[in-house]
């Protein structure tokens with residue numbers, strides 16, 4: 001595939017991620033492509049979720065959908081964090097109304113033998129690389145394209161729980177009962193993730209986000225042992241491998257407020273924060289060395305439009321000028337009115353230029 005791409009017309013988010021001053025705050029929204037958009041639901045009626053992920057033309061079409069509605073400063077490739085568990089040999093189904101489901105989750109350390117490590121990412125995940133290259137061409141330089149993966153602990157917890165869980169008690173029990181096997185699995189997932197992200201950058205991804213969505217259920221000690229070293233390894237190995245082709249990286253560890261200061265020192269260019277921490281507190285914990293991303297409460301979008309605009313301005317005031325990528329504090333919920341999202345996006349733009 002041809003990876004010579006059209007010149008960029010808007011590279012605001014890349015400049016902020018690299019620490020530059022800009023005259024406007026860039027904005028994108030976690031889970032901006034997908035379930036809350038009627039145009040996504042139309043496509044979804046016809047195709048199974050993972051068929052969409054595996055069909056570059058469809059994944060590209062859905063990636064572009066929110067850009068046609070909103071004045072966003074980035075696109076994020078349509079895919080899911082669970083494509084890595086699939087690539088190592090696990091079956092994952094997307095059950096309507098229930099979410100991702102693993103018919104045969106990992107039950108005990110013996111099950112690790114069933115997984116395929118190492119993974120040939122070109123063979124197993126080449127469809128994502130193709131979707132990225134196609135989307136870069138179709139974007140035609142409008143905005144940068146974000147690639148992503150799930151962080152090792154978050155993937156491990158899905159592989160053991162077999163789906164969503166409010167406590168993650170099965171997965172956490174591995175950390176306490178089988179720490180060595182847990183490290184073995186986390187290390188293997190780290191290695192796949194580095195290969196996978198490298199492939200995404202070579203295919204055309206210009207910024208990467210690592211989603212540690214399940215950080216918040218771990219105490220500080222478990223986080224330091226089972227998350228932090230792997231998050232650091234992903235970032236540092238990848239940057240080393242890519243050399244002067246390296247792209248900026250965002251770490252979003254949801255619920256890791258007590259460990260934010262640690263996240264600022266492991267090589268990432270941007271630290272994402274959820275809505276449970278005040279922006280000014282996040283900034284004082286993290287310091288000025290990295291850009292921040294966040295953090296409007298996704299439920300704020302259920303409010304009246306003028307309240308959404310007011311809350312967005314307050315959020316921006318509290319983050320302060322510069323070194324900010326505006327976003328929600330977690331992915332947009334499926335039942336949000338897209339017109340309410342537009343208020344958030346437009347307010348970021350108008351207010352950052354006032």
Ligand SMILES: Cc1c2[nH]c(c1CCC(=O)O)Cc1[nH]c(c(CCC(=O)O)c1C)Cc1[nH]c(c(CCC(=O)O)c1C)Cc1[nH]c(c(CCC(=O)O)c1C)C2
Nearest residue numbers: 030031032033034035076078079080081099164211213331
């Ligand atoms: C970045 C991304 C993800 N999923 C999807 C995208 C691409 C869309 C985008 O961001 O614009 C599509 C994406 N992924 C899914 C959907 C809905 C599927 C459908 O149409 O049935 C879409 C559009 C399915 C999915 N996949 C997942 C869930 C969450 C389940 C739970 O709460 O435990 C769900 C519901 C796992 C998942 N997937 C993802 C995360 C990390 C972000 C987060 O914390 O929200 C997680 C935890 C990441």
